Amino acid sequence: MARPKKNIEERRTLNRIIVNPTLDEKEAIKNKAALLGISVSDLLLRSALDRRIVSFDKETKMFLHELLKIGNNVNQITRQLNAIVRDGRTGELKKFDQQEKCFIELRKLLDELTNRLDNR
Structure with missing residues (x-):
């Protein structure tokens, strides 16, 4: 018997963002997440949301x-x-x-x- 599906409120991810890293970038991201003991999703979310992005003209x-x-x-x-x-x-x-x-x-x-x- 299959386990019951979670309802929408229980699901952590409601939306997806597709990123296309190179193989080396993907491996580096996975290694960094493993080193920090967090998931790749958490690493990317924290990096994107908790950091100030600086760009110059x-x-x-x-x-x-x-x-x-x-x-x-x-x-x-x-x-x-x-x-x-x-x-x-x-x-x-x-x-x-x-x-x-x-x-x-x-x-x-x-x-x-x-x-x-x-x-x-």
């Missing part, structure tokens, strides 16, 4: 890209400065005086980015 994306490039340059400069100080070559620090302008410009860009994100 083309201009802001370009701005962020430039900011990342500047951040990379700052990291390279910092490594060089640390190596100079570590090696006791403090006389070479004078050539980095121009970098202060770079840091000031970076601060302006960060302030502009913060304002853009706050005004969304």
Whole structure:
């Protein structure tokens, strides 16, 4: 004898949303759900409903890209400065005086980015 069907109030899912992940994406989703000890449905629902989705317009994306490039340059400069100080070559620090302008410009860009994100 088959078990009785649940009535609509008892059914958890009333609607379906079809998602078409790649095989790798599907496996990653299943693994993440198993790791968390929840169903794939719960994982997807929680991810979709409990998270803030951020998207940027083309201009802001370009701005962020430039900011990342500047951040990379700052990291390279910092490594060089640390190596100079570590090696006791403090006389070479004078050539980095121009970098202060770079840091000031970076601060302006960060302030502009913060304002853009706050005004969304």
